[in-house]
Amino acid sequence: MKTFMPKEADIQREWLIVDATDKPAGRLAVVIADALRGRDKPTYTPHVDTGAFVIVTNCEKIKLTGNKEETKIYQDYTGYSSGRSETKAKEIRAKNPERIITQAVKGMLPANRQTRQTLTRLKVYVGNEHPHAAQQAKELKLNI
Numbered sequence: 278m279k280t281f282m283p284k285e286a287d288i289q290r291e292w293l294i295v296d297a298t299d300k301p302a303g304r305l306a307v308v309i310a311d312a313l314r315g316r317d318k319p320t321y322t323p324h325v326d327t328g329a330f331v332i333v334t335n336c337e338k339i340k341l342t343g344n345k346e347e348t349k350i351y352q353d354y355t356g357y358s359s360g361r362s363e364t365k366a367k368e369i370r371a372k373n374p375e376r377i378i379t380q381a382v383k384g385m386l387p388a389n390r391q392t393r394q395t396l397t398r399l400k401v402y403v404g405n406e407h408p409h410a411a412q413q414a415k416e417l418k419l420n421i
Contacts, residue, residue: 281320282325283320283322285325288325290328290329291329291330291415292329292331292409292413292414292415293312293329293331293332293414293416293417294331294333294407294415294416294417295308295333295416295417296405297336297338297378298338299338300339300340300419300421301341302341302342302377302378302381305339305419305421306381306382306385307385308417308420309331309378309382309385309399309417310385310386312328312331313328313329313331313395313399314326314391314395315328316328330398330399330409330412331398331399331400332402332409332414333399333400333401334402334404334407335405336375336378337374339374339378341366341377345366346366346370347365348365348366349365350364351365351366351369351376375401375403378401379396379401382396
């Protein structure tokens with residue numbers, strides 16, 4: 278029995294689109310991370326990047342379960358001493374709603390060299406409009 282190894286020239290990257298309206302943030306992030314890595318394909322190989330491009334629309338309408346809107350804290354660090362700041366999820370949703378999905382997906386990806394390259398294929402937009410209409414994105418199947 279031979280082992281299949283995908284080659285860089287043979288990788289066909291598809292474009293997938295997800296509407297984040299009323300979807301739980303963590304569960305949606307798992308599905309997006311699997312699609313970005315290519316884990317939803319039968320040709321998945323951990324050390325070869327076979328993933329797709331993922332477009333997320335309506336990111337401002339994502340659902341945070343429980344009391345996370347008030348209790349979840351996002352941390353930033355400037356690099357200077359006493360340069361750490363904490364922001365609640367409610368404020369992040371108002372200022373930069375793309376960050377909720379981007380940071381959740383980043384946390385679902387492994388901490389290795391491929392992660393930074395993989396995250397460049399994640400496109401998150403506020404509202405229903407996006408500039409990738411020419412790619413003819415398919416709907417990503419969600420079992421949430």
